[in-house]
Amino acid sequence: MAISKNYGKMFDIQDLALLRILLQDSRTSLQDMGQEVGLSTTSCWNRIKRLEASGAIQGYTVKVNLAQLGYQDTVIVQVNLESHTDETLYEFGRTLELIPEVVEAYLVSGDYDYYIRIAVKDTRDYERLLREKLYKIPGIRHSKSSFVLRTLKKSDTPFA
Template structure:
């Protein structure tokens, strides 16, 4: 996508409604945003085709899955070449405990968010997985006490 698509207030209402509930039927969505079903469906399709809506997903409850703790990890690599970034990044993406991972500028190379079952689960993740990734030089971890806000996109 080379340019930013034009988004009007009706598109914004559609996006806000889908952000709250991505499972809305087209009929309910059209009703909520004040359109008939065909124009609503056409707008949603255009938002998808233009890459404004990337995907639809289910948000899972970590605690219900037995992984109630979130840990934020800052990682520094031992060197900064394309090969190590590629290997480390791919290995990181393959770990199921990793919820989010970002390549950064600044003091650390990566910021990683993981879901674990307590300190024992975190120690196992560190020893058996993270510390075995290629190129890791240093990590610093912080346990999350409470999530104050969780959003998967900005409010349009």
């Protein structure tokens, strides 16, 4: 079963199975992956290299438990800007990149212009971030903050 075309090649069920394994633990050995998906280690290696070359695998990283590092709270901030010029959008995005507590930011359609996910230690830390960083960004017309009470699902892909 093919799911995606990239560089003229189709990705199949075994490619997805390898991706699931790598998403769970990217240090899984080729031998263990081969046993789990029914392929030789060489076939696994070739498929992974093809996924990397196609851009389907963009890199390897670690998962970090932010709470263990002192960032107990996640805040979703919805922002409206006063202007929507290319320059304003570019500068706003560039400024967000400079704020370490901003872990994700999306330019969106709908009632707000941006959804921003922020990691903070507690409510006082969030208040500090608002005063010292977020509210100093020029061009914000309105913002609305919501503290995440519980994460029900978190996935980087729709198939893992």
